[in-house]
Amino acid sequence: MKLIASLTSPYARKVRIVLQEKRIECPLAVDIPWNADSKVVDVNPLGKVPVLVLDDGSTLFDSRVIVEYLDHVSPVAKLIPNDYRHAIQVKRWEALADGICDAAAIIFLERKRMPEQQSQDWIKRQEAKITRGLQSLAEDLGENSWCNGESYSLADIAVGACLGYLDFRFAEITWRSSYPNLARLADKLAQRPAFADTVPQA
Ligand SMILES: N[C@@H](CCC(=O)N[C@@H](CS)C(=O)NCC(=O)O)C(=O)O
Structure with missing residues (x-):
């Protein structure tokens, strides 16, 4: 493989x-x-x-x-719950986190075009997706320890990778101060070797 x-x-x-x-x-x-x-x-x-x-x-x-x-x-460390209702919730978290990354990547690419080719309306549309997406992640997380249920899952991994990408490419998005609960989750995830070993590199 x-x-x-x-x-x-x-x-x-x-x-x-x-x-x-x-x-x-x-x-x-x-x-x-x-x-x-x-x-x-x-x-x-x-x-x-x-x-x-x-x-x-x-x-x-x-x-x-x-x-x-x-x-x-591999049965080691199951990340998607066996129960279908929980599994589909985990996939929903993943879809939202990935969707925020999609919008962020579009902005990153748009900004690389010649200034006269860039569409500010297109960028604003993507920014709104990120804003709403972050708000939704934060509301759904609330005061819970993990995104889905009582344990670490693919939902946390997807959200952590998304927040890490925003930190990497969009330092101007101050999601940490707007959403302290997402910051708490990100800080906890950052301590895991799997996260620490994969921090995005330019
Ligand atoms: N939905 C895809 C997105 C993959 C994606 O967009 N990857 C980017 C890198 S971050 C890419 O390879 N872009 C090249 C292109 O769009 O031509 C996934 O989850 O794997």
Whole structure:
């Protein structure tokens, strides 16, 4: 098995954290999909990372499919609850956290275009998704210790990777002061080796 990923992708980070939490050995092949020498289109027609290449040469993408697969193949540290109602709630947390990352990544890419090509309306639309998304995460977390139920799960991993990506690319978004409960969760997650070992690197 091999994981193809960039070191800045929050989706890839989610997968790397899951691999570590579940003690699954998997070499990492760094591929930056924006670079001319990227080979990711050979393994994912969408040209996106992360991609998991299995031992038989078949491939899995995207990150949500990969983490579900990994949680299924190893019973160690279950991250998606067996009970369907809880599992679907965990997937909802993941969808919201990933969706915030989608909006943030769009803004990051838009800002890289020539100033005259950038659309401020498009950026504002994405900013509103981030604002509403963070508010919703904070409301749903409330005073709970973990995002879903009484224990650490994929929901916390997805939210932690999302908040880490905002810190990495958008230091101007002051989510920590607006949402102290999310800051508490992020600080607790940062102490886990799987999080500490995968902090985004430029
Ligand atoms: N929904 C996908 C998103 C993956 C994604 O957008 N990855 C970015 C890197 S953060 C990428 O590879 N972008 C290249 C492109 O869009 O061409 C997932 O969860 O894996």
